Amino acid sequence: MKKNIKKFSRSPQCPIRNVLDRFGDKWSILVILVLGENGTMRFNEINKTIGDVSQKMLTVTLRTLEADGLVARQVFPEIPPRVEYQLTHLGMSLMPHIHSLTTWADQNINEIKTSREKFMV
């Protein structure tokens, strides 16, 4: 009796890989979370809120999220420049699921930390 294994190979046909590959970077989920919690924000505001993201990677991450239709970018023709970011409808629809992840994180971080310490020995 052979196991019927569900595959998750990278391919244009696998929606899960399509999305996980995109979020499997260092900053995407966090940027969505920050915009979801705080609403409309300017570039430097996001930067300070996260604290340890580089300007370069914040730019790249926001552009990618914009391309995916998760984040809207509005440029005001002023000097010094002003650029505002916010979640689109699609981006907001992702929030509950990210929230569900962070709630789990809150509840289970202690068990994870304990496990990490034990493992080190």
Next chain:
Amino acid sequence: MKKNIKKFSRSPQCPIRNVLDRFGDKWSILVILVLGENGTMRFNEINKTIGDVSQKMLTVTLRTLEADGLVARQVFPEIPPRVEYQLTHLGMSLMPHIHSLTTWADQNINEIKTSREKFMV
């Protein structure tokens, strides 16, 4: 009137960053998903199921998940060796939340793809 911005700086005190930082690598979420869907699996079985993960990174990812207490590793003293992996109770408790993400992915991949194409122009 000043906005009251929720911060998500990296620090031992922020459980969300603690967990997101760990999953912000290329393979962790996918490996959990694969084990969650298929139950107990051997190393090469996981490797084939994903398809494009390198042996090296699968080893590293599994060790990290083991250290976090999300995955259990059982070695059978045979030759050639046999090593079985499965989610722990903690790992399984994460599954519904990952599932919630992948369901969203399934439902919204078309809108994302459309958006990506438009952005390229």
Next chain:
DNA sequence: TTATTAAGTTACTTTTGGTAAGTCAAAGAT
């Protein structure tokens, strides 16, 4: 005239991940 400001970009360095070959010990093939 010079400094400041916000949102970037660029050149360069470091970290993370991929590739391909090597290891180990027993069982099966030649």
Next chain:
DNA sequence: ATCTTTGACTTACCAAAAGTAACTTAATAA
């Protein structure tokens, strides 16, 4: 009796992703 195969890794080396710090731009303030 030696040679190959097997599964789960390591290791040395190479490529890709992310970090760092300096530079850009144009209006306003000092």
